[in-house]
Amino acid sequence: MTPPASSHPQGRDGGGIFRPWRLGSLEVPNRLVRSATEEGLSTADGAPTQRLVDLTADLARGGVGLIVAGSAFISREGRGATNVTGLDHDALIEPLSRMCAAVHGAGGLLAAQLLHSGSTLRPVMVTEKEGPYGPSAETLDPVCEASVRALTKTQIAGVVGDYARAASRARRAGFDAVQIHAAHGYLIDQFLSPARNRREDAYGGSLKRRARLLYEVYEAVRGAAGPGFPVFIKMSAHAGWPGGMQPHEAAEVAAELDRLGIDAVEVSAGTPEAARRGGWDHIMPAPIPEGRFFAYALTIKDHVGCPVISVEGWRDPRRIAEALERIDAVSLCRPFIREPHLAARWRDGDPAPAKCISCNKCLGLIVDRGLGCIFHKGARGSAIAGA
Numbered sequence: 001m002t003p004p005a006s007s008h009p010q011g012r013d014g015g016g017i018f019r020p021w022r023l024g025s026l027e028v029p030n031r032l033v034r035s036a037t038e039e040g041l042s043t044a045d046g047a048p049t050q051r052l053v054d055l056t057a058d059l060a061r062g063g064v065g066l067i068v069a070g071s072a073f074i075s076r077e078g079r080g081a082t083n084v085t086g087l088d089h090d091a092l093i094e095p096l097s098r099m100c101a102a103v104h105g106a107g108g109l110l111a112a113q114l115l116h117s118g119s120t121l122r123p124v125m126v127t128e129k130e131g132p133y134g135p136s137a138e139t140l141d142p143v144c145e146a147s148v149r150a151l152t153k154t155q156i157a158g159v160v161g162d163y164a165r166a167a168s169r170a171r172r173a174g175f176d177a178v179q180i181h182a183a184h185g186y187l188i189d190q191f192l193s194p195a196r197n198r199r200e201d202a203y204g205g206s207l208k209r210r211a212r213l214l215y216e217v218y219e220a221v222r223g224a225a226g227p228g229f230p231v232f233i234k235m236s237a238h239a240g241w242p243g244g245m246q247p248h249e250a251a252e253v254a255a256e257l258d259r260l261g262i263d264a265v266e267v268s269a270g271t272p273e274a275a276r277r278g279g280w281d282h283i284m285p286a287p288i289p290e291g292r293f294f295a296y297a298l299t300i301k302d303h304v305g306c307p308v309i310s311v312e313g314w315r316d317p318r319r320i321a322e323a324l325e326r327i328d329a330v331s332l333c334r335p336f337i338r339e340p341h342l343a344a345r346w347r348d349g350d351p352a353p354a355k356c357i358s359c360n361k362c363l364g365l366i367v368d369r370g371l372g373c374i375f376h377k378g379a380r381g382s383a384i385a386g387a
């Protein structure tokens, strides 16, 4: 699964990293993407705080080619955590436009990530809403630890409409692209899963039926965003346990999305649910193999014509440059929390791997005080380490 070490010398241009590529109509200046990172820095209503605007603009100044903002809920029912960003009502367009303008002013590009959490939500959220909902009723969800209701067909149509309206708001706010979050065990991934989706209607059964929600969401988002607006997807190419979706099925779904016109596929794997069933999660703590899911990205690449982005465990620019001979871009999350200017460091000729040690303390910080790194001086989280 891990690519061989590169023999390529690392020049000042970072080998193949600092070449532009196209995400649909958008030219992205280099091959480094900041993978979506929930920040926990929005108001209860879902508006970004000034701290989130500043953090995102700082990432743009740090030279990353494209920033995918932390997942944004498309509806109140689809909101999985507190203090996350929203795209569920028009009043959020104005505050979000300030974040987009700050990123553009700093020379960056910003994509919104659209999410309905399904039943993969923090237990604290369960009491806040009716539901939680998933494809099928369950007595005890492994993540939210509550009973789950099955979405009715009418509710599914509502979810599809919510995605479309959220995409339209993202475009009007000034985002450069939208990403559909279909990975990590959230609602769309739950529909894709043969274990979670036991429906007997048009949305369950064969892979084609389990993927129907995703295809409808894609078509609705494409329709709302317009033909020239970049739309891409993040998907789990392996559920992380034998009962969930497997790579050959993910490849079939990616190929169909490619046929429908998707502009890129970001390939992740694993789910929190799998971790609770003896499988593996999508955010592995150290020691983490370089490019942990690269093999899955290659499988998807074999089945699509659109660009493929590989996420998880990319830390060494020499290994990244080598991987970029076979895929189009790589995305990183935790390294940019510790070093927001990591791309500029590599671009300017310092080839030392990312300093992130994948300790995963950032995950706790989102809930406690907002995104930060215990080692990053200047981040609020640094108070934990006394830095």
Ligand SMILES: Cc1cc2nc3c(=O)[nH]c(=O)nc-3n(C[C@H](O)[C@H](O)[C@H](O)COP(=O)(O)O)c2cc1C
Residues within 6 Å of the ligand: 035, 036, 037, 038, 039, 069, 070, 071, 113, 181, 183, 234, 268, 282, 283, 311, 312, 313, 314, 331, 332, 333, 334, 335, 362, 363, 366
């Ligand atoms: C603090 C934190 C927040 C995250 N939030 C999101 C998110 O909002 N959407 C998403 O698709 N993935 C999210 N992820 C997963 C990352 O995008 C990425 O897939 C994973 O961390 C592996 O990449 P890395 O090894 O470069 O960190 C998050 C991960 C972390 C550590």
